[in-house]
Amino acid sequence: MSLNRPNPFLSKWAENGKRFDVPDTGADHANGRADIQSGFPDTTMKSVLQGGTPPWGQDHNGILHKITQSIQWTQAGGWPVYDEAFAQRNGGYSKGAIVQQSAGDNIWVAWINLEDGNMVNPAGLDIGKPGAQGGWRRYPVIEETEGATLIYNDRGELKVFTATNTSEKYVSWDAGSDQTGDGTRARPYKTIDKAIRSSPSSGNINIYLRDYDTHYFINFDNALIANQDGVNGHLDKLPGALLTQNDNVTEYPGALLPANTFAGTRNITFLPYTDKYDIDPWSRITTEFFNKIGDTGYTYCLSDQEYQTLGIGRPKVVLLWNYAYNEVDGKFVTKGAAWSGLYGTVNSFSYNFYGIAFSVYKVDQLKAFEYGIVSGFFQNGGGYQFLGCRFDDLNIGNDRTIFGGYTDALTSYTFSKVNYFSGDLAVKGSPIVNNINNLTIYINSETYDWVQTTTGYTLLSNNALAFFQRASIYSGQALATISTPSKRYAYLNPSFEIKSGL
Known part of the structure; x- marks a missing residue:
């Protein structure tokens, strides 16, 4: 005898019929009701003439519906x-x-x-x-x-x-393609998000950004971007429209930016590269620093003038943002803004940036916008390290949170060796750091004149400590800088501190 493949249940038993939802236990047995643990009670197994109670057809339909529902799920591949x-x-x-x-x-x-x-x-x-x-x-x-x-x-x-x-991916906004690229130096991807998604789901990932390009963090889950390589025109539409009730917009305008970039449980490091030479100048200068001072990290701390002399430059990364909308009396109005930022699995991810230049998209328009920004670009819950980076025009006014967010997840920001924040530090800054609970900022405050003397190269000015010591950049919370606390305060366990001299 051979077995024949049974046909699937196209419908569940009594799908359109009368049925009871048969409980696991606790049915009204005295009135003939059934449950899973006991089945039909004894009274349903006696003749009515002998005092029995007929079983309920709705219970029959209910249990057979439950059984065929489970079978159908399996037949459907579940x-x-x-x-x-x-x-x-x-x-x-x-x-x-x-x-x-x-x-x-x-x-x-x-x-x-x-x-x-x-x-x-x-x-x-x-x-x-x-x-x-x-x-x-x-x-x-x-x-x-x-x-x-x-x-x-x-x-x-x-x-x-x-x-x-290897867990190395190359990205070029100008020369790469998410359609035909494979993440190699010869055939780079266009976007950072594609490089992340094409990497192992955890572990250490190095993503190399072409140093002559301007890069954007864009997550391509958004159906608005059908062609992953045709995003330049899409960016021109950002940050969206300023809407009031007088505009009579009754349908949700849609976020022009998709979800944030998600690291998962990865440790992602961003480094520069150039494809203009057979031997990457970044590798040459890294070797030179190692031979002279034994620390290749200073490669990424050179001034922009030194980079130009070497024929290389910093990859530019633009922080993107868009308007957010609320519905008021059936009409959608602009009530805030949101970053297309970075996050990951809480307490399991990190982003490391070497030699990157950060700026804000359409910064003048953002400065003129009336409302603040929801959460931060570098969101809470992980570790962020910046080495040899420069930050341009972050004083963007009106509670523009860039670091942190509205959760208390453990977060750290480390500014290693030399980092530079442009702008006049004598001017009161904008509140760009929010929710300092469970947040630690580690800052290297040295100037490294000895490195310049030894190598002959000029490094960035290091003003990270001066920037983060300004109480005005913190959103509605007190700031304390702790270097060597008095022994009388040894019992304190502060949730926020700036540590210098790393």
């Missing part, structure tokens, strides 16, 4: 998902069980159980880790062998990651 109540009721999941993640950004992830009685919810586990966690492993199992490992990207694609596939 996997079981982890369920807390199920685990508690049945003593956990058995060894070998495979479940799909039940919630979060990674709903496509599946897990295989390695131990009996497992009650750990795999939703909080690291999807990029190859080994066991809480009795679960990624399914199919991610394993390292002979220098290669299987990795998942942010879209759930399984890829072989070998020694020849």
Whole structure:
């Protein structure tokens, strides 16, 4: 005898019929009602002439609906998902069980159980880790062998990651393509977001930005950008329209910028490169610094004039923003602005910037805007490091939060070696740092004249400490600079501090 493939349930039993939602327990047994644990009570198994109660057809329909609903889910390709109540009721999941993640950004992830009685919810586990966690492993199992490992990207694609596939991606806004590029120096991507999504879902990732280009953090989940390479015209439409009730806009205008750039659990480092030479001058100057002072980090601290002499420059990264809208009496009006900023899995991500020049998109228009900005560009919950970077015109007025946001997640900003903030520091600054709870700012306050003497190069002016010592840049909160506190205050555990001399 052979088995024939059954046809799927196109409909669930009693899909359009009368039915009861049969409970797990606690049904009215005296009146013939059924529940899952007891089934139909004894009274339904007696003749009415002998005092019995007829079973309810709605209960029959209800339980058969529940059964065929589960069968239909399986026939449709659905996997079981982890369920807390199920685990508690049945003593956990058995060894070998495979479940799909039940919630979060990674709903496509599946897990295989390695131990009996497992009650750990795999939703909080690291999807990029190859080994066991809480009795679960990624399914199919991610394993390292002979220098290669299987990795998942942010879209759930399984890829072989070998020694020849380094975690290095190249990006050129002017010469790259998200359609035909592969992230190599010869064929770079156009956008940073494409480079991140094409990298392993966790670990250390180096993203090289072409130093003659202006780069933008744009997340391409937005359906408004159908062609990922045709975004230049799209940027011209930012930051949107200033709307009042007199404009009579009754349909949501839509955010012109998509969601923020998401690092996940990655440690992402941005560095410059140039494709104008066979041997990258960045590599040459890095080697030169190493031979003279043993610290290649100073490569990224050179002044812009020194870069020009060497035929290289800083990659420019523009902080993008757009108007946000509220509905008032059925009409949409402009009530705020929002960054297209950076974030990741809380307490599991970091962004590191080497030799980058930051500026704000249409900064004069933002200065003239009446309202503040929601949250920050460099959002809370991770670590940020800036080495040899310059920041242009961040005094943009009216509570323009750039660092931090409205959550208390643990966050750190580290300004290593030399960083420069343009503008007159004697002028009262704009409040650009918000929510300093659980925030630490580490600042290197030295001038490094000895480096200039040793190498012959001129470095950036280092004024990060002077910039962050200005109380006016903090949004509605007190600031304390702590270098060497008195012993009488040793019992204090401050939630905010600036540490200098790193």
